[in-house]
Amino acid sequence: MADKTDTLRVTPEMVDLEIKRELYHIPEDTTLTICTIELHNGFTVTGESACADPENFNTEEGQKRAKIKAREKVFLLLAFRSRDQAHNQEAKRDRALEKLRDSETAQSDPLLRAALEExxxxxxxxxxxxxxxxxxxxxxxxxxxxxxxxxxxxxxxxxxxxxxxxxxxxxxxxxxxxxxxxxxxxxxxxxxxxxxxxxxx
Structure with missing residues (x-):
């Protein structure tokens, strides 16, 4: 069984697994590079990179920086999903424990009642x-x-x-x-x- 700390950790590999494809676009006569990442579920995020001096503009570097920013958004989405799933699991467990505490079995079994109240x-x-x-x-x-x-x-x-x-x-x-x-x-x-x-x- 995975440790709880592992279930809440988002890794670069997890981000990679969510990505279906990457698209890049540079609007005409600009130094703006836009990276669009499409996830396997169809959701898309974008990252942007701009160069202040047109003479220093480098397509490869622009794509690299735009991709980093787009991946950061994917990371945040996965972090939210992970935390939300953990929260729902906790709430589900609490409801189950509460139901068990109120059950006739718990009320009639001293050992079970003691374990639930520890x-x-x-x-x-x-x-x-x-x-x-x-x-x-x-x-x-x-x-x-x-x-x-x-x-x-x-x-x-x-x-x-x-x-x-x-x-x-x-x-x-x-x-x-x-x-x-x-x-x-x-x-x-x-x-x-x-x-x-x-x-x-």
Whole structure:
């Protein structure tokens, strides 16, 4: 099975596989080179390159630069597709887990229920690395702040960012950071109490 970091990485080889053909066009009496890349699904992107001094214009160099810019757009499209697929997989998993938690099987099986409620290790690691207990309430302006911080932390490590609901469930089940007690108040506007994000270095 491929690692999650591999599923989110776009490589030059992946870009190559998506390209069906490349077309170049230089409008008459200009130094503008346009590269049009057609993908296998029929979608097209373009890249442009212009030379400020007509005397220095070089067709081969213009095509090379225009192609690079067109390929950059293909790269962005593949990056979006990869991230979107990962997000949909996370959402699908969350829905399946939620359905399983509410099932009669989970309610009647203590071992299964305990496994479903186990705190994921990434949540513990995030709080240990990025948060500190200050003993006061309202350390975060909103629950969204801690969710965004958690997702940024995951992405920085080339991991798939969890959905907000998955993050909330995981953090709700943690009652301490490095041995110091914390608590989560679900209905309060401030949401998370008793700890705060460490200052960015």
């Amino acid at each position: 705190v994921p290790e990434p949540a513990k690691l995030f709080l240990s690395e990025c948060c500190e207990v200050d003993g006061s309430d309202g350390s975060f302006a909103s629950t969204q702040e801690i969710i965004s911080a958690f997702q940024d932390w995951q992405v920085a490590r080339e991991k798939i960012a969890w959905s907000p609901s998955a993050i909330t469930r995981a953090l709700q089940r943690i009652d301490q950071i490095n041995g110091k007690p914390i608590r989560y108040v679900k209905q309060q506007v401030t949401g998370w109490t008793g700890f705060q994000l460490k200052a960015s270095k």
